[in-house]
Amino acid sequence: MTTPTRLRRTSIVAVVIFYVVATIVARRRGYSGLGGRTLVRCFEGHLFRTLWIPGVSLKSIRLGWYRFQFCPVGRHWTMVKPVRESDVADEIGAMDLLARDLAVP
């Protein structure tokens, strides 16, 4: 017999497994840093790293693959999207000069 408590616990486990799998899949596709410091680009083209943990977000509004958050480079609120490190390899050289985002997901 399934109690409501057990059902809720099962749902939480299912959600956690979903996000873990989604993170692994995204990493295999070249989006390194998902679940940690992820390379993202805002809609105005600024490149920066932010703490991106799939399913966890305290300082931004999640909209699927995109997030609405503050861009520390242009100092504006915008939509950001993870980018493949290999797609921006020539720009990564300057990454260490870029502003760091807050270490809050």
Ligand SMILES: [Zn+2]
């Ligand atoms: Zn920006």
